[in-house]
Amino acid sequence: MAKTTHYLCPACGGTLEFDSKTQKMKCPFCDTEVDIADLEDKHSSTKDATSYTEEDSQDNLAYYICESCGGQIAVPKETGATSCPFCGNSQVLPAQFEGDLKPDAIIPFKLDKKDCKAQYLKHLEGKHFLPKIFRSTNHIDELKGVYVPFWLYNSKLYADLAFDCERIEEKEDSRYKYITHYYYDVYRKGTLKFKDVPADAASAIADDLMDSIEPYDLAESSDYNDAYLSGFYASRYDITDKEAFPRVETRMQNSIVDEMENSIKGFDNITLRGSAFDFKKVEARHVLFPVYLLNTTWQNQRFTFAMNGQTGRFVGNLPRDDRAYYRTLVLYSLGLSFVYFFLICVFYFSE
Amino acid sequence: MFEFICIGVVSLFCGVGTAYLIVSYMASSLRSVHVKYEAGDYLVENSLDVTYENEVFRNKKVEKIAKNNNNN
Structure with missing residues (x-):
C-alpha cells in the first residue's frame, strides 16, 4: 500500500517544509529550523496512505485521502509529492522514489515564490508590443x-x-x-x-x-x-x-x-x-x-512561464498587441521610405 | 517624372523591408521559449580529439568582370 510521509516539527508538531532561503527544514507555524542532516526517524511520520483507485479509471489518476482534513486528493499516478488542495498540508509519497526509481541527486530550491513573482514582473518590463492591459489586469492563476x-x-x-x-x-x-x-x-x-x-x-x-x-x-x-x-x-x-x-x-x-x-x-x-x-x-x-511553474490566463489563452529554481532564469512567451505592432510597422515604413527616397535622389542626381 | 516614380517604388520596398526587420527584432523579445539544438554548455573542456583531417582540392572557377561596365 502507498505510504505518505510528513516531517514533524519537534517544537509544535506541525509539518516541516524545506525552506529555500535557509536550506533547512522549517516549521511554517513556529519557525523552528532543523538541518536535513539532523533529521531523525522521530521527526518523520510515515503512514499507510489512505488511498483507493477507481476501477476502470481511464484518467491515469491515483486518489488519496488527506490525513489532516480528510479531503480527497486526485493526482497523476507518478506524483511523488503534493499538497492537499483543501488544507495545504504537504504530502510526500516516498514509494515513488524508492529502489530503481530513486534519483541519483537533487538540486534543492534556492529561490522562493516571492523571488518568482518578482522575476515575473521583471519579465514583463521593457517588452515592445506587450498589451498594456496584460500588465495591469493579468493575474497569476497558479504558482x-x-x-x-x-x-x-x-x-x-x-x-x-x-x-x-x-x-x-x-x-x-x-x-x-x-x-x-x-x-x-x-x-x-x-x-x-x-x-x-x-x-x-x-x-x-x-x-x-x-x-x-x-x-x-x-x-x-x-x-x-x-x-x-x-x-x-x-x-x-x-x-x-x-x-x-x-x-x-x-x-x-x-x-x-x-x-x-x-x-x-x-x-x-x-x-x-x-x-x-x-x-x-x-x-x-x-x-x-x-522549477517554478506559473500559469496565467488572458483573453481565454493560457500562458505558462517557468523559472529555474536555482539560478532564477525566467522564461515564457508573451502575447503581442497586433494593433501596436502594425501601427509601428506602417510608421517606420513611411519614415524609412522617405529617408531612402531622399538618399537615392541625392546619390542619383549628383552623378 | 518616370525616374521619380521608380525611385519612389524602390524606396518604398526598401523602407518596408527595413521596417519589417526592425519591428520583428523589437517583437522578438516577447518570445523566450526555444528548443535547444546544441549542447555547447555541456562540453568537457579540451576533450575535442581530431584523429583525422584532410583537405582535397577539387576544382576552381574564375569570374572575370570588366571594370568599366560590370558585364562579364
Whole structure:
C-alpha cells in the first residue's frame, strides 16, 4: 500500500517544509529550523496512505485521502509529492522514489515564490508590443514549485564528417577584376566528450520550456532525500532514459559538427555534406531539478512561464498587441521610405 | 517624372523591408521559449580529439568582370 510521509516539527508538531532561503527544514507555524542532516526517524511520520483507485479509471489518476482534513486528493499516478488542495498540508509519497526509481541527486530550491513573482514582473518590463492591459489586469492563476525529473547523459561521441569548402580570391588589373573560387573536399574525424546533458523525463512538461531555463549548476546538487520534497510538488519520471535520448543525441551531434567546423581554417564558405556518428559510451543518471511553474490566463489563452529554481532564469512567451505592432510597422515604413527616397535622389542626381 | 516614380517604388520596398526587420527584432523579445539544438554548455573542456583531417582540392572557377561596365 502507498505510504505518505510528513516531517514533524519537534517544537509544535506541525509539518516541516524545506525552506529555500535557509536550506533547512522549517516549521511554517513556529519557525523552528532543523538541518536535513539532523533529521531523525522521530521527526518523520510515515503512514499507510489512505488511498483507493477507481476501477476502470481511464484518467491515469491515483486518489488519496488527506490525513489532516480528510479531503480527497486526485493526482497523476507518478506524483511523488503534493499538497492537499483543501488544507495545504504537504504530502510526500516516498514509494515513488524508492529502489530503481530513486534519483541519483537533487538540486534543492534556492529561490522562493516571492523571488518568482518578482522575476515575473521583471519579465514583463521593457517588452515592445506587450498589451498594456496584460500588465495591469493579468493575474497569476497558479504558482507552484515543482521538482522535475531529468535524465543527465555523459557520453563520448565519434563523428566522421565531410564538408564542401570554398576559398575566394580577388585580383585586378587595369581593365578587369578576377574572382577565383577554389573548391575543396574537407574531411574531419574525431571524438568529443559531453557531461550532464539534460533531457526532462516528464511527459506533462513542455520540452522547450525546460530547455529554455538551462543550465543548472550541478556543483550545488545534493544526495537525494525525501525531505527536500516537503512543501513542493514532485513526480517520478514517465519517460525512460532510452526514450529521452534521441533529443539529446541531436544536440550532441550538432555540437560536434560545430566544433569540427571551427577547426577548419582558411575558407570563406563551409557546408556540411555528409556525416556519420557513433556514441562510444553513454551513461545516464536520474536527477530532480527545481522549477517554478506559473500559469496565467488572458483573453481565454493560457500562458505558462517557468523559472529555474536555482539560478532564477525566467522564461515564457508573451502575447503581442497586433494593433501596436502594425501601427509601428506602417510608421517606420513611411519614415524609412522617405529617408531612402531622399538618399537615392541625392546619390542619383549628383552623378 | 518616370525616374521619380521608380525611385519612389524602390524606396518604398526598401523602407518596408527595413521596417519589417526592425519591428520583428523589437517583437522578438516577447518570445523566450526555444528548443535547444546544441549542447555547447555541456562540453568537457579540451576533450575535442581530431584523429583525422584532410583537405582535397577539387576544382576552381574564375569570374572575370570588366571594370568599366560590370558585364562579364
